[in-house]
Amino acid sequence: MFLVLGLFFGLLAIGLPVGFVIGVAGMIGILQMGPRFMTMAPDRLFAGLDLFPFLAMPFFILAGEIMNRSGITMGLVKLADALVGWLRGGMAHSNMVASVLFAGITGSATADAAAFGNTLVPAMEKAGYTRRFACAVTAAGSIIGPTIPPSTLAIIYGSIMGVSIAGLFAAGILPGLLICIICMAVIALLGRRLNLPKGEHGFDLCEVWLALKEGILAAILPVFILGSILGGIATPTEAAAIAVAYALVVGGLVYRALSWRDLYDMCVRTTRITGVIFLIIASATILGWWMTFNQIPQMIAAAFLALSSDPNVIIGMILVLLLLIGLFMDINATLIILAPVLAPLTLTIGMDPVHAGIMIILALNISLMTPPVGACLFVLASVCKESVESITVALWPFILAEFMILLLVAFWSDLTLFIPRLLGLAG
Amino acid sequence: MTGMANRAKALSHRINWVVERACVLLLVLLVLDVWLGVLVRYVIPLPLTFTEELARYLMIWMALLAVSSGIVYREHIGVEFVFQRFPPEMRRWLAVAFDVIGFVFFAALFWYGLEFVERGFRRMTMIYEIPKGYAFIGVPLAAAMACIQLLLTGIHDFFAEEPPETAGAAIAGLDAETLEGRED
Secondary structure (H helix, E strand, O other), X not given: OHXXXXXXXXXXXXXXXXXXXXXXXHHHHHHHHOHXXXXXXXXXXXXXXXXXXXXXXXXXXXXXXXXXXXXXXXXXXXXXXXXXXXOEOHHHHHHHXXXXXXXXXXXXXXXXXXXXXXXXXXHHHHOOOOHHHHHHHXXXXXXXOOOOOOOHHHHHHHHHHOOOHHHHHHHHHHHHHHHHHHHHHHHHHHHHHOOOOEOOOOOXXXXXXXXXXHHXXXXXXXXXXXXXXHOOOOOHHHHHHHHHHHHHHHHHHHOOOOOHXXXXXXXXXXXXXXXXXXXXXXXXXXXXXXXXXXXXXXXXXXXXXXXXXOHHHHHHXXXXXHHXXXXXXXXXXXXXXXXXXXXXXXXXXXXXXXXXXXXXXXXXXXXXXXXXXXXXHHHHHHHHOOOHHHHHHHHHHHHHHHHHHXXXXXXXXXXXXXXXXXXXXXX | OHHHHHHHHXXXXXXXXXXXXXXXXXXXXXXXXXXXXXXXXXXXXXXOOHHHHHHHHHHHHHHHHHHHHHHHOOOOEOOHHHHOOOOHHHHHHHHHHHHHHHHHHHHHHXXXXXXXXXXXXXXXXXXXXXXXXXXHOHHHHHHHHHHHHXXXXXXXXXXXXXXXXXXXEOOOOOOHHHHOOOOX
């Protein structure tokens, strides 16, 4: 076991791609059990992907690609600006609100960070914000995307743990909105101290109406996706497939912004992103099988329970573990490897499965923007040519705020379960 | 020696040209298949039951084949923090070592994947009752493509004039173009 662990962390640290690291560690683990078990590697790899809900992932990626490429989503940025751009620190506020509006279309924090890093960060700099503050706001907002549905992590967690994906989607709405509100409060508090620029325009209802008209086609999609899934009309996969159709019709026929070449390029990108994510999922399934066979989840659970039987302490330990591991490992892989370990533990202490799921997902999302190696931070540092250290200086108030929200979500189940209960998706 | 590196890269891109088109074709079929599933469930009630099963297999084939494309463009996610801080020559040796490790992993997957396929021909799919082996072929096939691309990438890394800057991507789908997007 120590060989597998040593290899795992060693190879991961020096930069071998995560999908390879997990696969190699899993295979070596299986090899130690005996060569006759080796066919379990391809067997688990295939079985790990053979889940119908996973289809929603490539579809949401494709729909997001089409919406972005055809410029439909830029309407959302304008809408966010019209709504809150007039405040002190207006562009920082609209960055947050745009994150919420984008959240209903894409499910990836790092993709949002890259997109905003290329567009909103330069625009904020031009308006007089420091680059590190612009990056910090973008990093803080980027985790709203994968918290508010549709969220890739919710699809993975729901599929492998047999928890209602619709329930997880519903449970993500309030925490996602709360991140936006609290981060906007942080921006407002910092506004005077950092002398953040005021918006160029005042609040104008006409402008909001015009922006709404322009952005309505993009804004409708998340409402439709969520409505159909939460209303129990369509499965996430079906809703995602319809989202692709919608994006194609709006981008191609209404906006007339798509050429065949564009479509081909978007399909290529979608397949490559899917390939990268699915290799990680598949490899994690191999390692997960080895862990289960060797009863490692039980050992970890026993170790947790040996330290304390107080539910609050156990929740605290789970959060620390997730934040630490999510820091340097891909969060999809962390979820697949750790969910089967942690979910039974949360059941033991009486947590609702949907509540536990969203807590785990939120902790992993927050780890994406935690220094020194959170992926969103790394992406923004690369895209905006700013050092991680420098962004961190501006980021810490936001990190603190998001940690508080995580604690709130973890210890106040009614907050998370309010919407799922309203829709009959949680007990 | 850079001639060797360039030849390896050119061959890698030529092979990827075919794989990329196959993946796009599978994605298009996948989208059409699920649309058909939605159509028969909500609009025209036809007794078509194959759509779900077919969709799962199309997705797996597409994703697994695309793994080799990710290798060509170094898009597999890794922790780049330490790697990028190594001196250039060290990066070259590490990159080659990564290619070798990856090659061994996929070669093992290919080898044991063949046995997995063989066993699969004795199992039937749930709905259509065709041998599962046909669907399973995707595993050794994708592993073989990954091996070929890792071999060519390894040759390129070894002989190229400049050692690679990165061993992978920080996130899925974030290519060098996006990273270079900002001009100072």
